[in-house]
Amino acid sequence: MSFKIAIIGAGSVGFTRTLVSDVLKVPDFADIEIALTDINAHNLDMIRQIIERIVSVNNLPAKVTATTDRRAALAGARYILSCVRVGGLEAFETDINIPLKYGVDQCVGDTICAGGIMYGQRNVPVILDFCRDIKEVAEPGALFLNYANPMAINTWAALQYGGVNTVGLCHGVQHGAHQIAKVLGVTDDELDYICSGINHQTWYVDIRAKGRKIEADELIAAFERHPVYSRQEKLRIDVLKRFGVYSTESNGHLSEYLPWYRKRPEEIGKWIDTSEWIHGETGGYLRHCTEQRNWFETDFPQFLEQAGKSLSEHKRTSEHASHIIEAIETGRVYRGHFNVRNDGAITNLPADAIIESPGFVDRFGINMVEGITLPLACAATCSATISVQRMAMEAAVKGDIDLLKLAMLHDPLVGAICTPEEVWAMADEMVVAQAKWLPQYAGAVPAAKERLAKSTVKTREWEGAARQRIRAVEELRTTGR
Template sequence: MLKIAMIGAGSIGFTRRLVMDILAVPEFQNAQFRFMDIHEENLEMAANLCRAMIEKNGLPATVSAALDQREAIAGADYVFCTARVGGLEAFAHDIEIPLKYGVDQCVGDTLGPGGVFFALRTIPVLLDIARDMRELAPGALLLNYSNPMAMNMWALRRAGGVRAVGLCHGVQHSHALIAQALGLPKEEVDYTAAGINHQTWFVQVSHRGRSLLKDILPAMEKNPDIAEKEPCRIDVLRRFGYFSTESNGHLSEYLPWYRKRGKEETAKWIYDKVWIGGETGGYLNHCLSSRDEYRDNYPKWLNGELEFIKLGERSEEHGSYILEALETGRVYRGHFNIGNRGLITNLPDGCTIEIPCYVDRNGIQPTFTGRLPLACAATCCASVSVQEMAVEAALTGDRELVKQAVLHDPLTAAVCTTDEVWRMCDEMFDALAPWLPQFNGAGRTWADIPLPDDGRLRRAQLAGE
């Protein structure tokens, strides 16, 4: 009987999806789920909806809900984190303050001023989860879905002292898009992707042993739907020769070339009919416009007016497959976020990379990738420098280092002067102070916390995580 803690379980859609994915595994249908969130209403809705789905399918699984994190984690085998620290209030500051200085972000959760300040407030929460795991569930694996993925995972390796892996669905979704462009069944398109989260590059794509790398660009250019929706991604593919994961809007905000010189220039590189195409503040606008959707649909899901997720309709999210492989030995291959220890040779050791890994009863085993193509590596390295400074600042409470991190962000550097970066960061520090205890004297820092040096942790480090 697995004991699974879900921190940030008030993320109603994602929580329901993960629960039903896990329950699709026959061996896990008696699992104990412990939900935790600081938002009591969302927590109650998520718990009741999952209980209803379990009851409808006649399963012995159970769901308990708590506002206390330690209660949820105690004795857990696995801990999922899907928390968004600061909610929409903090998210609005991430987008709106930089926009005043010309930094136009679509999502703002991975890099840029928004991504850096998102990391500064998320890392303390993740380290508190790790602290509770060390004390109450020392053998558990932390599966993190919270962004900014690369910075969060880097901080967990530095100061968490627990086994952890970072999970994202960008590779799977991009694989599907490539297969669609090539006109091939997805299951017949073999691939290897490598890089950093949200900037992972398809360095190998083949069909029945024949390389298709050179076929991707003409296929996407000839597909009118893809060509219209992915102008930035296709332009990067045209210049670099390799396709990058994540959406058009995401990719456009990690680079210095697309979101500048006014709306006319930016408009060439975005698809404005969906938020993820690159519109300014696209994800924030989407969240604000749909925040009441779950509350409105909640009674309809409970009374059966709207259909539940069907048992066995398993998504491509990695989480359930990792649990299945670790517990049953059924091998799973996926692209995960782990620490670089010579696995990508032209990215810095210690940074967070996204590469293929295999999972079975022996654990999570990363694969050696070697060198990235030079242009891909250069783009990743620019982001890694920002990530490293932001992680160090989050752990030490160093305000100047935060500003230096934002100063070196590619998009910010393309539009801001040094004085503007300093003023922008000061304004963000003021607005986001309630969620930044390590910078305002209300909390501790984690740079010098002694970590356990037992054999389990050492083996985990040697295995790449």
């Protein structure tokens, strides 16, 4: 088979290497073209060298190109993958640090809450640019596979305003299922499940271990006796006890999507674990990303050497992209969990929402399972987030700073901590700080600056309840990261 895959944001070196290795594990795809593009020429060159070496060492006829010209990379592409982070770590720091001044302590800040909402404001204009290019120069009917967060906001904008065939992809469902299999003492292949909801708030509504249905009490007991997860996933287990179903997302992620666990600084330590960033530390993902960037810069020769191994040593991962492409191209059916417009797949969530739910892929594309009804508590939690996502997406498309502020005001955690006056000031401050990545708000920035100059809202310099220091590369190497 010969077709073209374009990867936007290919400078996410580690993730791109994984995605490409997965695709090249499919024997039918030995002769494809892989077009890499990124605005960061340095990172793009690093990943080009890595992918070219993988192709060369394995004697594949696949063609690899790399260019900072996005339209050239997209020209004729049948599949387009996006893993972009607009604004990079510079903008990400303001997603975390400015809300801290107003008392909002986030672990990740990439989905909702103050940071995730602003991340969407930066991403949506770029996503719509991608869509315009795809419609103009890619292969007709090309499929846009979005890996970039905020997943629902990006996918919603691409479908509603970009007019491109889009699916959002995440690995939270697979990772949560792996945890469930471990605590139940079965292999991943022995676990079957239906997981449904919205991205990062997806719920295992039916679990079968070796064909036997697992009820909530058994799952609670299994997690509570596990020596690691009982410590790392305390908040997640508490939600399981109260809701009766387990959530896909990590302790740190889930903590900032709900209004109950991070609103009082003195309570945060009760629910998190600082052994790894993902379990709830303040700005944990920002620290992790910073350390990984430094690691790649220093140890690139090591990554290039690893690329010289045979693909026979690469175990194909559970990332959906390669499996979706294989199913569409070959007809070999794949079952996964995908982010698409609801349209009745989940009966008690809005039809226009971007849901994450089971589907099957074959030559006819992605076909979603319809008629799933979430438990009422799960639907209520998802519905609150969907309202925030809808407002944030519309604000990003239209550059509407008033709607942006309303989205933040309705965010569960922000609303539990901040007064309306504080939300308005925080949104103004974030828009001003991120102005260079927010072209749609150019007309709103001068007035926001004036309001900030006259503001009487009190802020504080605060590192958060559980901030950890950024480790140097030598320390990471010594501790094995």
